[in-house]
Amino acid sequence: MIDVMKMFKARMYMKRNEPFLYSWHAYVGYELDLFKAFDRPMSQYDVADALQLDEDLLNQWVNVGVSIGHLKEAGRNRYKTWNAWKLPKPKGNNSSGVLLKEMMELHIPTLLNYPEMMRKQERLHFDEEKHAPTVAETSRLLEVLALPKMSRRLKGQNIDSVLDIGCGEGGYIKKLAERFPDTHFTGIEISPSVTEVAKALTKENNNISIENADLWDYKPSEQQGMVMMNNVIHYIDLGKRQDLFTELASWIKDQGILSVVTPIAGDSDSPPFANVFNSFFSSFDNLYRLPTREEMAEWGEQAGLELLSIQTVIKEGGWYIVQYEKKS
Numbered sequence: 001m002i003d004v005m006k007m008f009k010a011r012m013y014m015k016r017n018e019p020f021l022y023s024w025h026a027y028v029g030y031e032l033d034l035f036k037a038f039d040r041p042m043s044q045y046d047v048a049d050a051l052q053l054d055e056d057l058l059n060q061w062v063n064v065g066v067s068i069g070h071l072k073e074a075g076r077n078r079y080k081t082w083n084a085w086k087l088p089k090p091k092g093n094n095s096s097g098v099l100l101k102e103m104m105e106l107h108i109p110t111l112l113n114y115p116e117m118m119r120k121q122e123r124l125h126f127d128e129e130k131h132a133p134t135v136a137e138t139s140r141l142l143e144v145l146a147l148p149k150m151s152r153r154l155k156g157q158n159i160d161s162v163l164d165i166g167c168g169e170g171g172y173i174k175k176l177a178e179r180f181p182d183t184h185f186t187g188i189e190i191s192p193s194v195t196e197v198a199k200a201l202t203k204e205n206n207n208i209s210i211e212n213a214d215l216w217d218y219k220p221s222e223q224q225g226m227v228m229m230n231n232v233i234h235y236i237d238l239g240k241r242q243d244l245f246t247e248l249a250s251w252i253k254d255q256g257i258l259s260v261v262t263p264i265a266g267d268s269d270s271p272p273f274a275n276v277f278n279s280f281f282s283s284f285d286n287l288y289r290l291p292t293r294e295e296m297a298e299w300g301e302q303a304g305l306e307l308l309s310i311q312t313v314i315k316e317g318g319w320y321i322v323q324y325e326k327k328s
């Protein structure tokens with residue numbers, strides 16, 4: 001009986017881990033541009049030769065690809081990318097592959113450190129400058145879903161100035177600036193390399209300014225119609241979050257808006273992914289757990305902001321957009 005249970009559990013864990021194979025295969029294909037290489041029927045030999053890759057390992061990757069339906073045999077020892085719509089687009093096209101890259105190179109290795117970190121009672125240190133470009137790019141995948149909720153606030157209120165704190169590559173302000181040409185947009189970003197990307201991507205937009213600045217040393221020259229802070233709260237020490245909201249409120253005009261995108265965790269109905277984000281952030285001595293819903297309400301209230309709405313951006317990730325209005 002015991003042996004049967006052992007077998008049953010082992011099979012269950014293997015089965016549950018099967019989705020990992022799809023992600024691993026797609027990640028390797030994205031990282032080495034292999035799906036593009038097999039766009040037309042090709043032999044492993046030719047692809048290994050053209051891309052200077054290890055042929056045995058490429059063979060193994062192709063075999064897995066055929067068994068999970070990412071590749072298909074195309075006769076005469078050649079293979080072809082299959083079901084391309086399920087696979088990440090090549091690098092550089094705002095591809096979903098950046099998410100695979102972040103998961104495989106950052107999230108999973110970090111979570112695998114748990115036993116070691118718990119035994120030694122130690123944390124890792126998040127290398128912000130190293131990861132900033134990937135993290136800024138993956139955050140952009142949320143833009144399409146959150147943008148309409150930002151536009152709606154701008155449309156109704158005749159807002160002439162918007163400040164985006166931790167603007168990353170400036171994706172939000174670029175799209176909003178094109179839609180609202182009479183509004184001036186400012187983005188501040190702490191990472192020099194990400195600031196450069198944001199400047200390059202917005203150089204044609206004359207209603208955008210991008211500055212390389214730490215939010216703690218910054219103060220806008222005048223009060224803003226709207227302040228945004230998207231996917232930044234987990235960089236802020238728990239003890240400083242109320243102070244930050246209070247400071248941000250002082251940067252906003254009366255009846256102006258504070259708009260914050262963040263995953264929310266810690267409620268009993270938080271989805272597993274939101275809780276695992278917390279496990280990830282808590283692995284580092286310089287990243288901090290996600291806010292709870294109550295905290296988001298409380299920080300706003302203490303700062304003199306009226307909570308307008310908490311709307312879902314991505315349910316599975318526990319992602320929300322929380323908007324407040326400054327009371328006059």
Ligand SMILES: C[S@@+](CC[C@H](N)C(=O)[O-])C[C@H]1O[C@@H](n2cnc3c(N)ncnc32)[C@H](O)[C@@H]1O
Nearest residue numbers: 139140166167168189190191214215230231235
């Ligand atoms: C996860 S990214 C989000 C980028 C963008 N807001 C978005 O949602 O797509 C967070 C960004 O905040 C920046 N950041 C972190 N701490 C900051 C600080 N103290 N001052 C300014 N920017 C900061 C990071 O460098 C990073 O580019």
